[in-house]
Amino acid sequence: VVLIVGYVVSGGSVQLLVRGIGPTLAEYDVEGEIADPQLTLYNAGNQSLGTNDDWGLSPDASAIATVSAQIGAFTLPANSKDAVLLVTLEAGRYSAVMAGVNSATGIGLLELYEVGGAQNPGRLINMSVRAQVGTDASVLIPGIVVGGSEARTVLIRAIGPELDEFDVEGFLADPQLTLFNQQSVQLAMNDNWSTPNGTQIASFGTQVGAFDLPNGSLDAA
Numbered sequence: 001v002v003l004i005v006g007y008v009v010s011g012g013s014v015q016l017l018v019r020g021i022g023p024t025l026a027e028y029d030v031e032g033e034i035a036d037p038q039l040t041l042y043n044a045g046n047q048s049l050g051t052n053d054d055w056g057l058s059p060d061a062s063a064i065a066t067v068s069a070q071i072g073a074f075t076l077p078a079n080s081k082d083a084v085l086l087v088t089l090e091a092g093r094y095s096a097v098m099a100g101v102n103s104a105t106g107i108g109l110l111e112l113y114e115v116g117g118a119q120n121p122g123r124l125i126n127m128s129v130r131a132q133v134g135t136d137a138s139v140l141i142p143g144i145v146v147g148g149s150e151a152r153t154v155l156i157r158a159i160g161p162e163l164d165e166f167d168v169e170g171f172l173a174d175p176q177l178t179l180f181n182q183q184s185v186q187l188a189m190n191d192n193w194s195t196p197n198g199t200q201i202a203s204f205g206t207q208v209g210a211f212d213l214p215n216g217s218l219d220a221a
Contacts, residue, residue, distance in 0.1 A: 002099040005110050006128045012121025013090050014114060017067055019055075020083035020098040021109040024076050034106030037098050039083035044093040053101060055084035071113050086115075091122050117147070125208065133172050155204045157193070158220040162213055177220035193221035 009016075020039035040051040052058055056078040064086050068075070076082050083098070098110045114124045133140045146152050156179065160172035178189045193201055194215050201221045205212065213219050 001132060002097050003108055003110050004130045005096045005098075005112065006093065006126075006130070007096070007112060007124060008093050008126035009089050009091050009122050010125045011091060011123055013088055014120045014122045014124055015086070015088045015116050016124065017064070017071065017073065017111075017113040017115050018085045018087065018096050019073070019076075019109075019111040019113075020052075020096075021076070021111065022083075022100075022106065023081050024074075025107065025109060030107055032107050034100050034104055034108045036081045036101040036104050037083050037108050038101050039085055039110075040097045040099075041085060041087060042095045042097065049089075049094070050085050050087060052083045052085050054079075054081050056080065058084065060086045067115055071115060073111070073113060126210075130168075132170075133175070153204075155201070155208060155210065156221065157205075157210065157213075159213075160220075161218050162211075174218045175220045190220045191218075193217065193219050 018039060018041065020037040022034035022037040025033040036053070038051065038053050041049040043049055055061060055064060055076060058064065061078070064084050065078075067086060068084075076084070081101075096110060096112070098108050100106070110129075112124065112127060114120065127142070129140065129142055131140050132138075140158075144154070144156075146154075156177060158175040158177040160175040163171040174191070176189070176191050179187045181187055193213055194217070198215065202212070202215075205221075213221070
């Protein structure tokens with residue numbers, strides 16, 4: 001099972017730094033890391049827009065290192081087998097796929113950074129992850145960074161039962177969603193999305209173009 005992150009760019013072009021981290025996770029005491037990840041980007045037509053295996057061998061390695069430092073991404077050793085792409089994408093829907101070279105498996109981290117901030121004509125407005133969800137160390141954990149000095153409203157959804165409508169087999173029957181800050185303090189939790197803020201969540205979902213969730217479904221938001 002490969003790791004697939006979908007994302008949407010709106011309003012114009014955006015420069016993105018996309019990283020598939022494996023071996024360097026060992027420096028953060030992550031055990032079972034994927035030894036040699038490969039990263040490939042696709043557009044909505046499933047056409048490959050670029051691929052990378054070992055980031056230090058990329059012709060963009062110097063620019064990648066510079067941009068990573070500017071946005072505060074943790075440093076990758078120049079000779080590591082982590083994978084990175086620096087791309088500028090027009091408005092549209094895309095996906096990033098992280099897989100192991102020679103069918104390698106293990107724990108991986110797939111990151112997307114919007115580079116340039118207000119200098120970009122467009123914005124990264126959505127990111128979604130398809131993954132197998134387990135318990136304890138096998139829960140699904142996306143991290144979110146909010147920049148700038150002002151608060152931002154975000155819509156976070158954990159979809160399980162509604163995936164059946166998209167012919168996804170083995171979906172999670174009853175997901176629960178919990179939001180923590182960087183000190184691991186719980187900020188919010190939801191089990192079934194339509195209570196207690198279902199009307200507001202549905203309204204925001206319509207505004208941003210998210211697919212509808214049936215009222216009373218066991219999806220979380």
